Amino acid sequence: MVSEPMNNIVCPKCGKSTTKLFHGRCKECFLENFTLAEIAPVMHAKLCPTCGARNVKNKWVDHGSLEEIVIRTVEDALFVHEMAEDIEVYIEPRAQTPYLYKVHIEVDALLLDEMFHQELKTEVRVIRESCDMCSRISGGYFEAILQIRATNRIPSDEEKQECINIAGSVLERLINKGDRLAFISSSLELKEGTDLYVGSSNAARHICKEITSHLGGSFSESASLQGMKDGKDIYRITFSLRLPEFMPQDIIDHKGRIIEIRKFSKNVTGIDVETGARFTATPEEINGATLIAKRKDLPKTMLVAIENEDLMVLDPDTYETVTVRKPVMFSADPGTEIPVVKTEKGLLAIADL
Structure with a gap:
């Protein structure tokens, strides 16, 4: 520590006069054994x-x-x-x-x-040397089980893979923020869905929130006591994630209306296949609706002609020419094939995506 400037100070080591002492010595004596860095x-x-x-x-x-x-x-x-x-x-x-x-x-x-x-x-x-995260992964460590299921159906392989992709992006984000337990140590394929074994309940909760934000649905969590460590109870959390009963491009019958779902998140949005009107509802409001078909499974039939707001198409079962209403956002030309759906109201043409 440097003392205040004074006159006629004597260095106790060498006896010379100085105006300052540095750690009880003059500058020259202080620097004799000085080391800047080690x-x-x-x-x-x-x-x-x-x-x-x-x-x-x-x-x-x-x-x-x-x-x-x-x-x-x-x-x-x-x-x-x-x-x-x-x-x-x-x-x-x-x-x-x-x-x-x-x-x-x-x-x-x-x-x-x-x-x-x-x-x-x-x-x-x-x-x-293996780090704490990799050691835990190799040892199958997990604090939470994330169960991916769907309401009244079995989730498709595409849906399960999309959930896993979302989980991967969430975990990468958490790891970049310093969460060393943001990992999936293993997964288990079951008839009813997929189970992911996640390093921490915090990471599993973030994954559930992200999946339901993108794909809709809901999740719940429950804890089970696994034992004690350092005098504290150790719990394992099970997250039950339910994907919606219906997904985008599903065609459903909702209270007599034929709706093609376009997005399913906090609200359900879609298109009325008959009128082209926009459809919006909460997930709870479409409870009881029935699935008619998925767009990817729809039969295609020949578009014979277009007359004002009507389409002349071949019935895919009888091959007879029938007239159906032209959907909103329709751009096909005569001579091409278009998707149609058979309902209790008859044959309906499907609008472009």
Whole structure:
């Protein structure tokens, strides 16, 4: 610590007069054994060979390339004198082998109104060790089970894959925010759906919210006691996610109206197949509706002619020419095939997507 400026101060070490004392000595005596920066001659950097995470002060963190990991390891271990100001550090790692780096360090800093420069060398040895996340994944660790189901039906392979894709994007986002339990350790295919075993209940909850936001449906959660650790109860959470009974491009009969669903989330939107009118309802309001067909499974038939607001088409079963109403947003030409649906109200043409 620097004392206040005074006149005729005697350095207790060398006896010279000085105006300032630095840690109880004059400037020259203070600098005799002064070291600007120090670092250990050998250091170790733990690197996870699976995900690339590194261990810093007994905590696994995600980082960049191996060279960046070496630089960060040196930065964390480098000691610069507490009185130094305007510090500039240059670190140059030189790979000797994939597991050994020789590192050249240069430090510049302002101290006692003078600029000091010091060069150091160290060696960083890379140790490959599985991180906490990868160790847990390989050991099948999980805190939550996410059950993907659908209401009154079995979810399709496409729906299950879309749920898994959404889960992957959510987990990536959480990992980037530092959540080391944001992973799926395993999955189980069942007749009624898919079970995902998730590292944390927080991650599972985020996944459920994202899936229901994109695909509609709802989820609930329940906890079961698994034991105790450090005097605390340990619970495992089961998330029951239910996809909607109907999905986009399903054609349903809702209270006598033939509706093609276009989007299913917090609200259900669609098109009235007969009139082309926009349809909006809550998921609860379409309870009791029946599925007529899925657009991808609809038969196609020949469009014979277009007369004002009517279409002349061939009945796909009898091959007789019948007249149906032209849907809104219809762009097919005579001589091409168009999708149709058979209902209690007769044959209906389906509008373009």
